[in-house]
Amino acid sequence: MTTEKRVLFKSKWLPWLLVAPQLIVVGLFFFLPAGQALVESVLESDAFGAGSTFVGLDNFSRLFADETYIQSFSTTAFFSILVAGSGLSISLLLAVMADRIVRGALFYKTLLILPYAVAPAVVGVLWVFMFTPSMGVISHVLKGAGIDWNHLLNGQHAMALIVTAAVWKQISYNFLFFLAGLQSVPKSLIEAAAIDGAGPWLRFWSVQLPLITPTAFFLLVVNIVYAFFDTFAIIDATTSGGPGKDTSVMVYKVYQDGFKAMDLGGSAAQSVILMAIVVALTVIQFRYVERRVNY
Amino acid sequence: MIERRPFTTLLAHALVLMGVLVVAFPIALAWIAATQTPEQIAQSIPMSMVPGDNLWSSLEQALFGGQTRKGNTLPAVAPMLWVSLVSAIIISTGKIVISLLSAFAIVYFRFPFRNLIFWLIFITLMLPVEVRIVPTYAVVSSLGMLDSYAGLTIPLMASATATFLFRQYFLVVPDELVEAARIDGAGPMRFFFDILLPLSRTSIAALFVIQFIYGWNQYLWPLLVTTSEDMYPIVMGIRRLMAGGDAATEWNVVMATALLAMIPPALVVILMQKWFVKGLVDTEK
Numbered sequence A: 001m002t003t004e005k006r007v008l009f010k011s012k013w014l015p016w017l018l019v020a021p022q023l024i025v026v027g028l029f030f031f032l033p034a035g036q037a038l039v040e041s042v043l044e045s046d047a048f049g050a051g052s053t054f055v056g057l058d059n060f061s062r063l064f065a066d067e068t069y070i071q072s073f074s075t076t077a078f079f080s081i082l083v084a085g086s087g088l089s090i091s092l093l094l095a096v097m098a099d100r101i102v103r104g105a106l107f108y109k110t111l112l113i114l115p116y117a118v119a120p121a122v123v124g125v126l127w128v129f130m131f132t133p134s135m136g137v138i139s140h141v142l143k144g145a146g147i148d149w150n151h152l153l154n155g156q157h158a159m160a161l162i163v164t165a166a167v168w169k170q171i172s173y174n175f176l177f178f179l180a181g182l183q184s185v186p187k188s189l190i191e192a193a194a195i196d197g198a199g200p201w202l203r204f205w206s207v208q209l210p211l212i213t214p215t216a217f218f219l220l221v222v223n224i225v226y227a228f229f230d231t232f233a234i235i236d237a238t239t240s241g242g243p244g245k246d247t248s249v250m251v252y253k254v255y256q257d258g259f260k261a262m263d264l265g266g267s268a269a270q271s272v273i274l275m276a277i278v279v280a281l282t283v284i285q286f287r288y289v290e291r292r293v294n295y
Numbered sequence B: 001m002i003e004r005r006p007f008t009t010l011l012a013h014a015l016v017l018m019g020v021l022v023v024a025f026p027i028a029l030a031w032i033a034a035t036q037t038p039e040q041i042a043q044s045i046p047m048s049m050v051p052g053d054n055l056w057s058s059l060e061q062a063l064f065g066g067q068t069r070k071g072n073t074l075p076a077v078a079p080m081l082w083v084s085l086v087s088a089i090i091i092s093t094g095k096i097v098i099s100l101l102s103a104f105a106i107v108y109f110r111f112p113f114r115n116l117i118f119w120l121i122f123i124t125l126m127l128p129v130e131v132r133i134v135p136t137y138a139v140v141s142s143l144g145m146l147d148s149y150a151g152l153t154i155p156l157m158a159s160a161t162a163t164f165l166f167r168q169y170f171l172v173v174p175d176e177l178v179e180a181a182r183i184d185g186a187g188p189m190r191f192f193f194d195i196l197l198p199l200s201r202t203s204i205a206a207l208f209v210i211q212f213i214y215g216w217n218q219y220l221w222p223l224l225v226t227t228s229e230d231m232y233p234i235v236m237g238i239r240r241l242m243a244g245g246d247a248a249t250e251w252n253v254v255m256a257t258a259l260l261a262m263i264p265p266a267l268v269v270i271l272m273q274k275w276f277v278k279g280l281v282d283t284e285k
Helices: A014-040 A058-065 A067-100 A105-112 A120-131 A137-144 A155-183 A187-195 A200-229 A232-238 A250-260 A264-294 B006-035 B038-043 B055-064 B078-108 B114-126 B133-142 B149-156 B160-171 B175-183 B188-199 B201-216 B220-225 B234-241 B251-271 B273-283
Strands: A043-045 A052-054
Touching: A014 A264, A014 B078, A014 B114, A014 B133, A014 B149, A043 A264, A058 A067, A058 A264, A067 A105, A067 A155, A067 A200, A067 A250, A067 B006, A105 A155, A105 B006, A120 A137, A120 A155, A120 A232, A120 B006, A120 B234, A120 B251, A155 A200, A155 A232, A155 B006, A155 B273, A187 A200, A200 A250, A200 A264, A232 A250, A232 B220, A232 B234, A250 A264, A250 B133, A264 B114, A264 B133, B006 B055, B006 B251, B038 B251, B055 B078, B055 B251, B078 B114, B078 B149, B078 B160, B078 B188, B078 B201, B078 B234, B078 B251, B114 B160, B133 B149, B133 B220, B149 B201, B149 B220, B160 B201, B175 B188, B188 B201, B201 B251, B201 B273, B220 B234, B234 B251, B251 B273
Parallel strands: none
Antiparallel strands: A043 A052
């Protein structure tokens, strides 16, 4: 891949003018706030906003001594494993099946990509409606099956609800990538395996699946990032982090501590930890992308 | 198809059909609820799966608000739709314009700190709004941009993925085009508008679909920077309709609002399906 042009334009000021709008937005709304979060995470501002003092890593140690923070950590981990795990397996199954289908493929595909267009907050509203304890359609069916559904009181029910809603929203994305991956597996390989007597099941396990592991790995990272950061609206619209703090994931807690409880130092320290997590995930993703380019 | 296995094909159809039904069910249910009256929804548990004939009045009540039979006063959603539409268009257009310009500068010019600038833009991938909520709010508020279209859109306009995509695309545009343009006496901006821009049409269309949906579906950011009701986007407004709790919620109006919030991005995805899939796969490469 070339990264340089041979032929260029020459101007001292024009390139600066061209990058200026992007640089202004990036500087003002990305780097300045991120820098401020870093600074605030080692400061403690007094309640009246009159001044702040340097407290070193106090905010961080306070955070890790705080049980609710540790709990939000494990809630987030549990939530993202469930979302990524079930989301990937369901979409892979659908993609493998859809890959076999010739007739009606466009119809299926169009319907399966619809959730991508639905805003996370609206997703939350749709699922709450089905699971409302008093009159929801699905909670009624569950009641018939002996489950007294109430996600407003039962933490496990609340977790199940947000996982289901989050997976539903992400199926489209996973499905499209798996399908693209499956369709880029060379037909000759599959035909060769078929001639050697391998049935569809064996062909999937020994030919297709190994060839789409890069896609699967990429999707795993994307889904974890999604579960960490893009599910705020789903949670806010369904459980608002409750009951108690049972579905309060890290991003939800940053918002609540910073905006509702006005604990700026603590919220900034949480932001810094979240940034470290995103950086780690991005690095993993890009190391993998490099590998794929080489292979 | 490699061999004929009617049973396996049937199984595939059955499974995919089941998946499609599960995926479509919440949306279908929203539509059914919007066609009924609040009394119909509340009286039979579970609600009837037969569409009623109340769709237009649910939609009307959602769009224009006002007093309901239950005695709730509902906000009008029509202005929220407008706010959503305007900000989604500003965000997607803004992202594309500033990314095109900076990718053009980075690929076609040599200037000091060029690589540094590219990396600065790229690193923003690692700084989603969610991780810097409070300080970003502070910046926007000190600039006096709360409750304005500027506040709703400009902070979301930086785009590492779009810049990266256009840069990759420009790098494979043949150098002969620049040479030819230069021989014909065209300056850089002339080249940009007359040659580069028309060549990038499909990439632009693909990105527009993705970014329009991104802009339309924003929730956390508007929640932070808007306090006055006439600057609420619809995605945020729908959440407020449910504030009354279980019994008080007018589900037919909420679901009519959900439909109104879903239709524009769904139309964009369906009508531009080809570009959408291309854009999605390209931006992640």
